[in-house]
Amino acid sequence: MGRRFVIEADGGSRGNPGPAGYGAVVKDAATGEVLAETAEFIGHATNNVAEYRGLVAGLHAARELDPEASVHVLMDSKLVVEQMSGRWKIKHPAMRPLAAEAREIFPPDAVRYEWVPRARNSHADRLANEAMDAGRRGEQWRPSGVPEPAAAPSQEDVGATAPAAPPPGWSADLGTPxxxxxxxxxxxxxxxxxxxxxxxxxxxxxxxxxxxxxxxxxxxxxxxxxxxxxxxxxxxxxxxxxxxxxxxxxxxxxxxxxxxxxxxxxxxxxxxxxxxxxxxxxxxxxxxxxxxxxxxxxxxxxxxxxxxxxxxxxxxxxxxxxxxxxxxxxxxxxxxxxxxxxxxxxxxxxxxxxxxxxxxxxxxxxxxxxxxxxxxxxxxx
Known part of the structure; x- marks a missing residue:
């Protein structure tokens, strides 16, 4: 029998679409202890895409802790909760692959979804806004108290900020993919x-x-x-x-x-x-x-x-x-x-x-x- 987790996930876009980010937190269902936090600035996206990205990230974080866990997902997005619960159809092409990915992280009977008011989702909302703030500064989000890494870049990382152009026909519309x-x-x-x-x-x-x-x-x-x-x-x-x-x-x-x-x-x-x-x-x-x-x-x-x-x-x-x-x-x-x-x-x-x-x-x-x-x-x- 696996552990029991609560995932609180959220995402937002300043402009919808606009600069977007997500946040997710994994908690122990019995004690409420925070076990993992994750957040990311994802560039130009809609609110709904950012919310789905937060859900996927939260599920992956929970799976890394225990792939046999049962999960209770709390989100203030009625759309994501209803679609992932199977009650609403997913019509937007940008969200279908994200929903498909979310369904494959845990077995369907291991995940339960519940809508909650935004006030009950404040932790994930804060993380999403921290990620968007970091993106506005040209930085990546990292947990509070964690300093910027000072280690010299590895051979792999040299030039990461200026990647080579992709081959002809492989260019992206939303920055370099x-x-x-x-x-x-x-x-x-x-x-x-x-x-x-x-x-x-x-x-x-x-x-x-x-x-x-x-x-x-x-x-x-x-x-x-x-x-x-x-x-x-x-x-x-x-x-x-x-x-x-x-x-x-x-x-x-x-x-x-x-x-x-x-x-x-x-x-x-x-x-x-x-x-x-x-x-x-x-x-x-x-x-x-x-x-x-x-x-x-x-x-x-x-x-x-x-x-x-x-x-x-x-x-x-x-x-x-x-x-x-x-x-x-x-x-x-x-x-x-x-x-x-x-x-x-x-x-x-x-x-x-x-x-x-x-x-x-x-x-x-x-x-x-x-x-x-x-x-x-x-x-x-």
């Missing part, structure tokens, strides 16, 4: 055999063909010259692919555990036909619902989506306004694309994603995302 260039790793011995190969198997290395694909991707990305950081799944095939690209770009590789592939449980190493023969009922359930897990303790797609969303938000915050190469796997790439589009879970089965292919998603200050590229293999020709 954070752009994730998504590279699926090169082939392993299991890839051409179309066997399930996740994070619960033997962690195979790249094949000779996979190493050639990694070098081809490195050449293409070096030619574009826009990647400013490289982040990889911890699995060997991604680390090897990322190392080939990073060496060509003169960058280091940062590892993000949330980018690992799905754990396919007892299906690891099997073909689809073999799984259908040995575990037909489990396979049918898995194909029908994103909450169904593979046989033997694997991960459901809903579980993968929650950890990928956490990793995404962490990386957007770290690399704001920059172009970052994420070297990862089929499911995380498809999940990032699905969340950006606000598409249903079944869309995962309707995307083609080749080994060493490139995709790209841009994330804007108003909370919107834009799919820029999907399954580009032109560099492998």
């Amino acid at each position: 954070t752009t994730f260039v998504l590279l699926r790793h090169g082939e392993t011995a299991l890839t051409p055999q179309k066997r399930f190969s996740g994070s619960g198997g033997d962690d195979p290395e790249l094949s000779e063909a996979g190493r050639r694909q990694a070098e081809a991707a490195a050449t293409a990305l070096a030619t574009r010259g826009t990647v400013q950081a490289v982040v990889s799944s911890p699995l060997r095939r991604c680390q090897e692919t990322a190392a080939a690209v990073a060496a060509r770009l003169g960058l280091d590789v940062r590892t993000e555990n949330g980018l690992r592939e799905t754990d396919f449980g007892a299906w690891e190493g099997l073909t689809f036909a073999e799984v259908k023969e040995r575990h037909p009922a489990d396979l049918d359930a898995w194909l029908a619902s994103d909450t169904a897990a593979p046989t033997g303790g694997g991960e459901s797609f809903a579980e993968v989506a929650r950890r990928v969303a956490v990793a995404r938000d962490k990386l957007i915050a770290r690399y704001a306004g920059r172009t970052v190469l994420l070297v990862t796997h089929v499911t995380p790439v498809k999940t990032l694309v699905r969340l950006a589009l606000g598409a249903p879970p079944e869309s995962l089965f309707r995307m083609e994603l080749s080994a060493a292919s490139l995709s790209a998603v841009a994330y804007y200050a108003d909370g919107n995302a834009s799919l820029r590229l999907l399954n580009d293999t032109s560099h492998l020709s």
Whole structure:
């Protein structure tokens, strides 16, 4: 049984739309103790987008404390509460992906929403206004009493205030977006055999063909010259692919555990036909619902989506306004694309994603995302 949390979340815009920010606080439901605070200036946005961003940030903060928690969300936005409770439809395109993301952080039965008057939401309101005030000064919000970091910038952070221009056709309307260039790793011995190969198997290395694909991707990305950081799944095939690209770009590789592939449980190493023969009922359930897990303790797609969303938000915050190469796997790439589009879970089965292919998603200050590229293999020709 997980812990019980109360989340108070709010957002605001000075102009609606205008300079906007959000705030959220996580409290212990029994004692009222403040466990986490988060706030951010998000640039030009509407009140409703800022409120949704506050909700998403609060849910992520609660999940970091305990992914098994039950959560009671208090907000003074009637719109967000009614939409997230399923009583009102979500018609605005800027809010649909944010609502979809919020629903995937915790299981639906773990979250309860309640509208409260603004006076009962003053803590989150204060944080949102602090974030907007910080943005007006050209600063980022940080908790009271926490001084500005004095450490020398790392190699990754040099030039963060003046990011390189994105490639032609990738410019944003709301300032420089954070752009994730998504590279699926090169082939392993299991890839051409179309066997399930996740994070619960033997962690195979790249094949000779996979190493050639990694070098081809490195050449293409070096030619574009826009990647400013490289982040990889911890699995060997991604680390090897990322190392080939990073060496060509003169960058280091940062590892993000949330980018690992799905754990396919007892299906690891099997073909689809073999799984259908040995575990037909489990396979049918898995194909029908994103909450169904593979046989033997694997991960459901809903579980993968929650950890990928956490990793995404962490990386957007770290690399704001920059172009970052994420070297990862089929499911995380498809999940990032699905969340950006606000598409249903079944869309995962309707995307083609080749080994060493490139995709790209841009994330804007108003909370919107834009799919820029999907399954580009032109560099492998």
